[in-house]
Amino acid sequence: MTTSAPGRVHALFSTCLPAPGQNRLLAVSWLVKTVGSGLYLTTSTLFFTRVVGLPVHQVATGLTAAGIVALVGSVPLGRLADQFGPRRTYAALLGIQFATMAALALARTFAAFVALTMIFLVAEQGSTAARGALIATVGEGAERVRLRAYLRVVTNVGITIGAAASALVIQADTEVGYTTLLWCTALTYPGAAVPLWWLPARKTRPAGSAARSGSGWQVLRDRRYAAVTLICGVLSLQAQVLSFAVPLWVLQHTEAPPILVSGIVAVNTVMVICMQMRFSRGAEDNGRAARMCRNAGISLFAACALMACTAGTGGWSATVVLLLFAAALTLGELWLSAGTFGLSFALAPDGMHGQYLGFFSLGRGAANAVAPSLIAVLCLGTHPQEGWIALGVVFAAAGAMTPLVIRHASVRPGIDSQLRP
Template sequence: MTTAPPDTPATVTLRTRLVGLLPDDRVTRRLAVQTLVNTLGNGLFMTTSAVFFTRSVGLSAVQVGLGLTIAGACGVAAGMPLGQLADRLGARRMLAVLYLAQAVGLLCYALVGSFPAFLVVACLVTMLDAGGRAVKNALLATALPAESRVRGRAYLRAVTNVGIGAGSALAAFALQIDTRTGYLTLIAVDAATFVVTALLLRGLPAGTPARGADRPKPARRFGALSDPAFLAITALNGVLAIQFSLIDVTVPLWVVGHTKAPAAVVSAIMLTNTVLIVLFQVRATRGIDRPAPAARVARRSGLLLAAACVVFGLAHGLGPVWAVVVLVGAAVIQAVAEMLSSAAGWALSYELADPAAPGAYQGLYNSGFAAASMIAPALTTGTAIRFGLPGWLLLGAMFAVAGAALVPVTRWALATRPSTVEGTA
């Protein structure tokens, strides 16, 4: 009988590092599995949806863009009401219902044959998606210990990037085959992942507030909408969230139309962003578990975003090699800023929310993010792509101002909170 060789110091060190990459608690690990399954399906659909709508359904690119814009507006409006409903029914139960409903909504895309039908289904799916994000954030606020919420959220974001990246890679086969059957298969798989994700919610804390006399009452009569400081924080974080459109929309158009860099550098930029987020997002949360330090980190992220915008703009007019170097360098700066601003935003949204109404507050915060996602493509292309370097400078100034403004606004928010919140923060 052979015996296993003894562990070497290098083996022990490697094992320790690999274990350190895993979440510390059972709830976060279960949420990570759930997130991986769900985002894998999302990556499949996101990568092929535009091609499916135009080549298989027969819609024009203008119709798809218009429909998704209208659907995005519906998503902005849906987050807070569904979050408030989660406060009453329990976040886990509400999230399971939304996931199952979204599975049905995705399958309805197979029946779409006209623009009106597409618009109805797109609005339904987007509203369910926005509500699901808000309710999941509310579940995290109640299911995870306060000291590990931001770190747990960072784990889930890293897993999200892995899942979407893997789904996008698998979707390449359907794009290569380019048949309606292939696209419908991917839609069915995505719908199935929502069903599996709903089942994986079993065993998680319910996220249901205490009932009756023990149930805490919201601090404000009209909830999050009557909290001006939190509204301001939501708006400023929404401005910082416009950065996500840079990598997805603006930079590809900038590379292809305004620089001498090869088009393949777009893939390198996106891969750089994904890899950095997966490797370092959790590390970027260190020391960002209270509002005051989170606001200072948000200020730093705004300055880094401004620097990234300047560097992106400087790629114009350079030769192919230097343009690639400058663009990838800007992408690294932007990825660092993205990790910092995300971590700061999670801390602010969790720590400054009313504990008696996590769903309503997370719904409002998510609506700010959804609004940013809706207006970002038009805003970023209307500045950077239309005006070149001056447009990039304008975007950079916007990010820097928003990040800096979060420091005094957070101080204002703490001053309007109960003394216990202010003291721990």
């Protein structure tokens, strides 16, 4: 007996969903939150410049300063998740984000903008660590990696929904529209907290394990984890290549049609949604996860080399090469995401995922802070083609280091006993 087409689609969709229960509740929570992220990312700069009336350079300066300050909250707030339980900590941080986002809708001065953005980003850094610790409580090994990969897919779906929903507001370009959208963004945070109610309020480690594991700041002495954090932070510069460099490069350095910027983003989004789960298989194995990071570096080098070839090229040839660039960049992103999912969890001792994942988020946070200036100098300056190649070499070198770090750590005597409680 043959299955109908709707039945086959439903079966395929069901196999892609996380298991009912905790995993699915986390996915629903994350979908609501990332819809808010899509609303905010597409309209926040317009709100601060057109409604609040801040110059673009002040908005950029304020966001950079707030982003750097927010990094200091990652490890301390991650420790709170270990101590008081990730669900409780994550829900509290979502509440703080709701309050600050709602206040931002009323902010009309530069000082208020910076102060509220700083609080919001500190809470965002902490929620990243707490959410990671929460994922660590729902399973081990492949199950954790699968859930984290699924949440990566949900991120792209949620942001796409949010960005699409904001299109009419951007088209109308009114103060009421932008302010209302910011309020709607604020409401997604308590909305994301609702599914957490049905998750168990348990800590990430059993009582009394803190005494056995030594200092609560153990992550600061773990050189292997620090090395992996640095490598993955360097590789995560690829995110800013897509969001910061691509629009400026396409419009200023090529003869490709401007709409291709949206086409590149569409290629990236569709590939991540369709392929992230497959690329993440086996990432629970440290050696395989390290090789994924190496593959990411190679693919990102290829993407940078392709981008260098588009300088000053004609419309059709530039379009074809830029689409190949989008595919290579996204393959690098897929391998990087999978590798970091595996390594960030597997190398963290049981019961310390909050502080370890909080520390791991420093790599991406620092990359986001320095990427605009670095990319502007290397790839958008006086020698852009050489700059793209140089950036590609940095990606390839960072990726090649990952298996070496993991292999060196695995042969050191007593390494596991030193790093794990």
